């Protein structure tokens with residue numbers, strides 16, 4: 001069932017709009033503030049948004065800008081009591097789909113909303129300007145590698161496979177490639193979004209619509225085997241450029257017979273591998289600053305060193321998408337600068353506290369252990385290498401287990417000389 005987000009603080013109007021939405025066979029979700037609306041939009045996807053400009057906590061235009069900054073923004077219909085030309089132009093510039101003045105004529109809204117909901121998401125006009133390559137931030141070596149392939153993909157219209165964990169920026173990268181490759185239409189098909197019985201028809205529609213343009217297939221590993229065959233056939237005809245994203249392990253899927261090997265090779269003429277955010281904490285200062293600017297363009301919100309340390313200590317399971325939300329949280333709760341750890345979402349601060357607790361616990365245990373070792377006659381105090389060996393032994397045993405008992409992988413991951421590691425393993429753990 002399609003879902004419509006209604007961001008409106010006037011209870012009676014929100015209730016009337018909910019009735020219109022239900023009448024169209026869609027599910028209304030109401031938020032009475034801008035921040036509440038943004039949080040709901042982060043948690044689930046919506047097929048349309050009805051947005052009041054005069055909200056109690058922030059301007060609806062700011063909400064619109066934040067919504068439109070997402071990678072696949074829902075179409076937004078603006079409702080306003082202040083119908084200035086400026087607002088209308090700004091709303092259009094920011095990519096609003098429609099603009100209605102209060103008092104609302106519900107009979108006028110209903111057909112417009114119906115038309116919008118009947119359009120497949122991939123066909124909803126994306127009125128916002130095409131992405132600027134400078135919006136993809138990253139300085140880490142792995143990101144630079146990804147950027148090099150993205151640059152090649154912008155210059156040559158070959159199929160591109162973009163892989164990486166959810167939220168790492170695969171869609172953003174694909175949009176940059178499509179936008180920089182020329183003004184051709186971009187049609188987006190999200191494979192895991194459609195029930196099996198509709199997926200075939202939707203894919204055919206998208207293939208048809210994208211002729212002469214670009215088709216972006218998101219989460220390509222979720223395509224059924226028959227639809228993979230359809231895609232292979234379409235790609236051999238070459239009527240459109242195909243870009244595909246995947247956060248699923250396609251090579252494993254090939255071994256399991258769940259993904260066609262020939263399709264994998266057809267798609268991965270160029271392969272952009274986007275690294276997880278936790279592996280590139282060096283990118284956090286620039287990314288966090290840009291995402292804070294994106295969330296609050298007219299505020300200056302530098303991050304304190306403590307807040308940055310907390311960001312760097314966090315695992316980022318949701319990758320950049322989670323950082324986007326975290327920075328929106330900061331904008332909502334931080335009234336003065338700089339941003340302190342207490343302005344960050346709880347999960348991030350808790351992890352930071354936990355890891356500093358663990359560090360303190362390790363220090364305490366080390367002091368107690370040293371006390372015991374050193375409170376004896378000076379002649380009996382172990383030498384430094386013996387002390388170090390005692391610490392290194394459990395450390396190496398634990399590390400090796402985490403890398404499947406493979407010293408080569410462990411050495412590479414720790415940036416350690418392989419011969420040195422092998423010697424230590426032999427001496428300390430008796431491993432050959």
Ligand SMILES: Nc1ncnc2c1ncn2[C@@H]1O[C@H](COP(=O)(O)OP(=O)(O)OP(=O)(O)O)[C@@H](O)[C@H]1O
Nearest residue numbers: 070071135136137166167168169170171172320321
């Ligand atoms: N390098 C980056 N610089 C700036 N913003 C980024 C970057 N990477 C991702 N983002 C932002 O993070 C959010 C998530 O990105 P995106 O949707 O492209 O991820 P994804 O890998 O396609 O996710 P999924 O696998 O769930 O489809 C978007 O708001 C995007 O603009």
